[in-house]
Each structure stands twice: as C-alpha cells, then as structure tokens.
Amino acid sequence: MSITSEQALKAVTETLAEGVSRGLKPLSAIVLDAGGHPLAFQRADGASPGRYAIAHGKAYGAVMLGMTGSAQMKRAEDQHYFMTAANGVFGGAVVPVPGGILIRDDAGAVIGALGVTGDTSDNDAEAGLAALKAAGLSGEA
Amino acid sequence: MSITSEQALKAVTETLAEGVSRGLKPLSAIVLDAGGHPLAFQRADGASPGRYAIAHGKAYGAVMLGMTGSAQMKRAEDQHYFMTAANGVFGGAVVPVPGGILIRDDAGAVIGALGVTGDTSDNDAEAGLAALKAAGLSGEA
Amino acid sequence: MSITSEQALKAVTETLAEGVSRGLKPLSAIVLDAGGHPLAFQRADGASPGRYAIAHGKAYGAVMLGMTGSAQMKRAEDQHYFMTAANGVFGGAVVPVPGGILIRDDAGAVIGALGVTGDTSDNDAEAGLAALKAAGLSGEA
Amino acid sequence: MSITSEQALKAVTETLAEGVSRGLKPLSAIVLDAGGHPLAFQRADGASPGRYAIAHGKAYGAVMLGMTGSAQMKRAEDQHYFMTAANGVFGGAVVPVPGGILIRDDAGAVIGALGVTGDTSDNDAEAGLAALKAAGLSGEA
Incomplete structure (x- = not known):
C-alpha cells in the first residue's frame, strides 16, 4: 500500500486548515512517500x-531512519553525535524534532511521512496528527 | 502583488488536471514565489x-534568471557554457527547458514561477499555461 | 508490489554469474528499490x-527519471544540457548509459532498477536482463 | 591478503541471518575493502x-580511521570536535557508533570493515561479529 497523490494533498491542506482553526502561526506541510520523495x-x-526545507527535513529524517521526530529528538539529546553523523550521511537534510510524523499502513509498515513546521514543534505535531486522521491516514509523531 | 498560497495550490492542482484531460503522462508541478521558494x-x-527535483529546477531557473524555460533552452543551445556556469552558481538547481513558466503581475513584474514535468517539455509548458489561466494568473513559457 | 531483499540479492549475484559465463570483465551490480535506495x-x-558509484548511478538515474539507461543515453545525445541539468538536481549521481535497467511489476509500474557495470555498456545491460529473468523479475534496458 | 567478493557477500548475508535468529529488527550490512570501497x-x-547510508558510515569510519565503531564513539564522547572535524574531511560519511567492525588478516592488518545497522548499536555489533566468524573472517568491534 502506498499513499496516493490525492491523500497526500489532503493531508497537507488539512494540516494548514488545522493551523488556522487552532490559531497557530502559519504552517507549512509536506508529505513524502516511502522513499522520501515529495508527493x-x-x-x-x-x-x-x-x-x-524545515518541513522536508522533519519528514525526510522520519522516513529515512524509520523514526518519528520525537524519537529523533530524544536520540539527539541522548547521543548528539549520532544525529549529527546521521545528518552527515543524509546531506544535512534531517531536522530531528517533533513535526516529523511517520505514516503507516494497516500492517504497520512505514509508507511515508508528514512534515509540519511553523508553530512550536509540539503544536506542529498535533496539527499534523489531526490532519492525517482527517485524511484517513494513520500517523505516529 | 504576490502569489497567494491558495493561488499557488490551484495552479498546481489545475496543472495535474490539465495533464489528465489532455491524456499526458502523469505530471508534477510546483509554484515558487518571487524569491524562488516553494509555495x-x-x-x-x-x-x-x-x-x-525536475519541476523545481524548471521553476527555479525561471525565477532566479528571470528567463522562461524556452529562453533558457535557447541560451543552452547557443551558449552551453553560460547555462553550465549559471548552474554552477545556483548549485546545480536549474533545469533549462520548457516547463519553467514565469508568473507576472499586472505590471509585468515576475512574482514567481510554475515548473511542470512529466510529459514532453512542450506539453508540460502548454498544460502549465492553461492551468495558470484557470488559476487567474498570467504566465509566460 | 515491491522487490524483496532476497530477489534483489539474487538479481545481483546472477548478474555477476552471467558475467563469468559470458566471459565478460568482472561485473558489479546493484538493485535499488522504487525510491532509489539500495537493496x-x-x-x-x-x-x-x-x-x-557507477552501478549506483546507472540504476539511480533509471529510477529517479523513470527512464532506462538507453533512453537516458539518447536524451544525452539529443539534448546534452538536459541530462547535465538532471544530474545537477540529483547531486551528480546519474550515469546515463545502458546498464541502468528498470524493473517493473506485472502492471508495468517501476518497482526499482538494476545497475550493472564492468564491461561494455551493452554487455552490462544484456547480462543484467538475463539475470533479472533468472531472478523472476521483469527488466527493461 | 584481501577480502574476496564471495567472503564479503557471505559476511553480509550471515549478518542478516544472525539478525533473524536473534530476533533483532531488520538489519542492513555492508562490507568495504581496505580502501573503503563497497564489496x-x-x-x-x-x-x-x-x-x-548508516551501514556505510559505520564501516567507512572504521576503515578510514583504522578505529572500531566503539573506539570512535568513545572519541566522540571524549572529544566531540575531533569526530566532527573528521567528518568534515571525510565529507560527512562517518557514523561513529558500534556496528562499525574492523576486519583484520592473520597478521593483524586491516583489510576492510563490516558495517551493521537496524537494531541497537550494540546488538548490531554482536550480530556482525558472529557473522564474520561464520564467514571465516576476524572482526574487532
């Protein structure tokens, strides 16, 4: 199972709408496929x-490492040189904070990620999770 | 005057719809603002x-150089070392072929670009021009 | 449908075996998934x-552009600045010659690519096609 | 003495098999030669x-610096700016944690490295050491 172009667009537009309805700062959102490529x-x-670049970095790290933004942030805090090195091998494209949300299929496999940025990292993540739900997709932040 | 987020999204979704209605291969489309940043x-x-990356490269070259994809292609054919050098200073991010469409305001100023890829470069450009019209924007390919 | 790790390994080892049985120079082979990532x-x-790097570049260009190595080579010969620019946006990672083989599923969708290098580009491609057949995969060179 | 292609492949496939038999998360493994090039x-x-990229980074740092992943991690903890600088000169390609395993010949010379990733760094390293033994190679993690 993979994310369709229509689902990806809906997750993105719903994220921006969540930002408005929650009174957040203006949000930006991206959906990447299972290979880390923009949809x-x-x-x-x-x-x-x-x-x-920030939205992409949150989603890209999640897909490439198979780790949520929250898990990456914990790793960065516990072992900063690992996340620094991970970013080296991924060309500096990883932003290891909440707002990088794994999207899983019914079997639990990662089929892509949503990256959200604009407000606090925690608010970004919550808006993204709500948007994925509205788009019929299952997210883990 | 600048391109709104809503106009940008409409130009993009209309481009993909044009591709379907014209029977083209699956298209991808991006709108960049006047600073070359994705909307x-x-x-x-x-x-x-x-x-x-291809869609971005078409639009990015258009904005950064203030030249349509067609004009960039002519320059590449007439003076390939200029476009090679331009790509050097822009980090390799320019794709100088049709499908890079300048978006202008009523006074003629460049306010962004639409990049389209997926079918032949000429078909990409035609679909993009039609989509901009549908989105109420003025394009030059 | 995606390529399994076992299928990927078999395609790779069969390619090297084809090289030996055909008396070619020592071959190297890689299988990438649908997102361009090594299997x-x-x-x-x-x-x-x-x-x-050469094997990877042949397979990577095939996946990212959805074009066989042969088609990329024709494009490079017809419009060299396009392939130069494409390589710019893909970080110089594309090698546009035969030996970059698209792997398709039963419905015709690209599910990855095999990259082969070591002998002439044409011999690389032929060995790769034979290896894919032995691995139960469908290739287009 | 150098690592043969067949030995390298066996070390890699044995590592993945060790991962399965130990109930680890899905592993990835690479063998590099004495020059740091993939086998x-x-x-x-x-x-x-x-x-x-992660597996490569573990093995690449080991070969290029002649230091195991464990030794690199200790250095990163004791003197983080050294490993950061090392990554600068090696293009960001070094991942300094366990799972980067030096492979030595009978005289003790480094003839390559095995990089393993997927589970905890320590589990990665243990699976890799067992796999090298099964492949008739001598590893230091």
Missing part, C-alpha cells in the same frame, strides 16, 4: 520562505 | 520519484 | 574500486 | 530506506 506540499501565507 | 507542489500517481 | 550490491573480484 | 551490501525487508 505534496503547501506553505501558508505569512510563513517564512525557508519553511519548505 | 505548493503535487506529484501525480505514477510519476517517477525524481519529479520534484 | 543489494556485489562487486566481483578484479573490478575497480569505483564500480559501486 | 557487498544487503538490506533486509522492513528496514528503513536510509539504512545503506
């Missing part, structure tokens, strides 16, 4: 121009 | 995983 | 140390 | 797509 992205009006 | 992106089901 | 690799005794 | 690699079904 859909949107940046809300008012978000800073670098938000693609 | 919205979608990759159709069945498109190869590298299509984000 | 299995082997380099034969006597092959030069840089063969991983 | 063989396999990624088990269910492992995340970025595991090639």
Whole structure:
C-alpha cells in the first residue's frame, strides 16, 4: 500500500486548515512517500520562505531512519553525535524534532511521512496528527 | 502583488488536471514565489520519484534568471557554457527547458514561477499555461 | 508490489554469474528499490574500486527519471544540457548509459532498477536482463 | 591478503541471518575493502530506506580511521570536535557508533570493515561479529 497523490494533498491542506482553526502561526506541510520523495506540499501565507526545507527535513529524517521526530529528538539529546553523523550521511537534510510524523499502513509498515513546521514543534505535531486522521491516514509523531 | 498560497495550490492542482484531460503522462508541478521558494507542489500517481527535483529546477531557473524555460533552452543551445556556469552558481538547481513558466503581475513584474514535468517539455509548458489561466494568473513559457 | 531483499540479492549475484559465463570483465551490480535506495550490491573480484558509484548511478538515474539507461543515453545525445541539468538536481549521481535497467511489476509500474557495470555498456545491460529473468523479475534496458 | 567478493557477500548475508535468529529488527550490512570501497551490501525487508547510508558510515569510519565503531564513539564522547572535524574531511560519511567492525588478516592488518545497522548499536555489533566468524573472517568491534 502506498499513499496516493490525492491523500497526500489532503493531508497537507488539512494540516494548514488545522493551523488556522487552532490559531497557530502559519504552517507549512509536506508529505513524502516511502522513499522520501515529495508527493505534496503547501506553505501558508505569512510563513517564512525557508519553511519548505524545515518541513522536508522533519519528514525526510522520519522516513529515512524509520523514526518519528520525537524519537529523533530524544536520540539527539541522548547521543548528539549520532544525529549529527546521521545528518552527515543524509546531506544535512534531517531536522530531528517533533513535526516529523511517520505514516503507516494497516500492517504497520512505514509508507511515508508528514512534515509540519511553523508553530512550536509540539503544536506542529498535533496539527499534523489531526490532519492525517482527517485524511484517513494513520500517523505516529 | 504576490502569489497567494491558495493561488499557488490551484495552479498546481489545475496543472495535474490539465495533464489528465489532455491524456499526458502523469505530471508534477510546483509554484515558487518571487524569491524562488516553494509555495505548493503535487506529484501525480505514477510519476517517477525524481519529479520534484525536475519541476523545481524548471521553476527555479525561471525565477532566479528571470528567463522562461524556452529562453533558457535557447541560451543552452547557443551558449552551453553560460547555462553550465549559471548552474554552477545556483548549485546545480536549474533545469533549462520548457516547463519553467514565469508568473507576472499586472505590471509585468515576475512574482514567481510554475515548473511542470512529466510529459514532453512542450506539453508540460502548454498544460502549465492553461492551468495558470484557470488559476487567474498570467504566465509566460 | 515491491522487490524483496532476497530477489534483489539474487538479481545481483546472477548478474555477476552471467558475467563469468559470458566471459565478460568482472561485473558489479546493484538493485535499488522504487525510491532509489539500495537493496543489494556485489562487486566481483578484479573490478575497480569505483564500480559501486557507477552501478549506483546507472540504476539511480533509471529510477529517479523513470527512464532506462538507453533512453537516458539518447536524451544525452539529443539534448546534452538536459541530462547535465538532471544530474545537477540529483547531486551528480546519474550515469546515463545502458546498464541502468528498470524493473517493473506485472502492471508495468517501476518497482526499482538494476545497475550493472564492468564491461561494455551493452554487455552490462544484456547480462543484467538475463539475470533479472533468472531472478523472476521483469527488466527493461 | 584481501577480502574476496564471495567472503564479503557471505559476511553480509550471515549478518542478516544472525539478525533473524536473534530476533533483532531488520538489519542492513555492508562490507568495504581496505580502501573503503563497497564489496557487498544487503538490506533486509522492513528496514528503513536510509539504512545503506548508516551501514556505510559505520564501516567507512572504521576503515578510514583504522578505529572500531566503539573506539570512535568513545572519541566522540571524549572529544566531540575531533569526530566532527573528521567528518568534515571525510565529507560527512562517518557514523561513529558500534556496528562499525574492523576486519583484520592473520597478521593483524586491516583489510576492510563490516558495517551493521537496524537494531541497537550494540546488538548490531554482536550480530556482525558472529557473522564474520561464520564467514571465516576476524572482526574487532
């Protein structure tokens, strides 16, 4: 099972809508497939121009390492040189904080990730989880 | 005047819909703002995983150089070392072929670009122009 | 449908065996998944140390662009600046010659690629196609 | 003396088999030669797509520095700026944790390295050591 283009777009637009309804700062969101390649992205009006890279980095680390943003953050705090090195081998493209959300199929396999940025990392993650639910996808933050 | 997030998303989704209605191969489309930063992106089901990078490269070259994909292609054919050098200073991120479409405001100023990839470069450009029209934006391919 | 680890390994080892039985120079072979990520690799005794990168580059370009090595070579000959630019956006990781073989599922979707290097590009491709057949996979070179 | 292609492949496949028999998460393993160049690699079904880079980084640091993963981790903890600097000169390709295992010949010279990733670093290292023994090679983790 893989994420369809339509599901990916819905997860992204729902994330931005969650940001509005929760009164968060303008959000940006991306969905990557199981290989870490972009399916859909949107940046809300008012978000800073670098938000693609941050959203991508949260989702990319999740897919490539098979670890949620929360788990990556814990690893970075426990063993900072591991996450630094991981980022070295992935070209600096990993952002190890909450807002990197694994998307799993019914069997539990990782089929992609949602990356959310714009507000606090925890608020990013909560908005993303709610959006995935609305899009009929199962997320782990 | 700048492109809104909603306009960007509409240009992208309309491009993919144009691809379907014209019977093209699965398209991918991105809209960048006037600074070359992503606003919205979608990759159709069945498109190869590298299509984000190609779509981005078409739009990025257009914004950064202020030249359409067609103009960049002519330059590459007339003076290949210029486009090679341009890619050197832009980190290899420029794809100088049709499908890189400048978006202009009513005064003619460049406010962003649409990048389209998936079918022939000419078909990509035509689908993108039609999509911009549907999104109420003015494109030059 | 995706390529299993066991199928990938078999395709790789069969490629090296084909090289021996056909009297080719020592081959190296890699199988990438649908996202361009390595599943299995082997380099034969006597092959030069840089063969991983060449094998990877043939398979990676095939997956990321959804084009066989032969099709990429034709594009490089017809429009060299496009393949140069494509390599720019993919970090220089694309080797656009035969020996980059798309692997398709029964429905025709690309599920990965086999990259073969060591002898002439055409011999590389033929050995790879025979190996895929032996591994029960469908290849297009 | 150098590691043969057949020995390298056996070390890799035995590592994945050790992972299964020990009930570990899906493992990925690579063998590099004395120059740090890949000889063989396999990624088990269910492992995340970025595991090639991690496995490579563990083995590459071991060969290039002539230090086991354990010794590199101790150095990273004692003097993090040294390992950061080492990664600078090696292009970010070093992952300094257990699972990077030096392979030595009978005279004690380093002839390559095995890199293992997927479970905890310590479990990775133990599975790799057992696999090297099964492949008739001498490892130091």
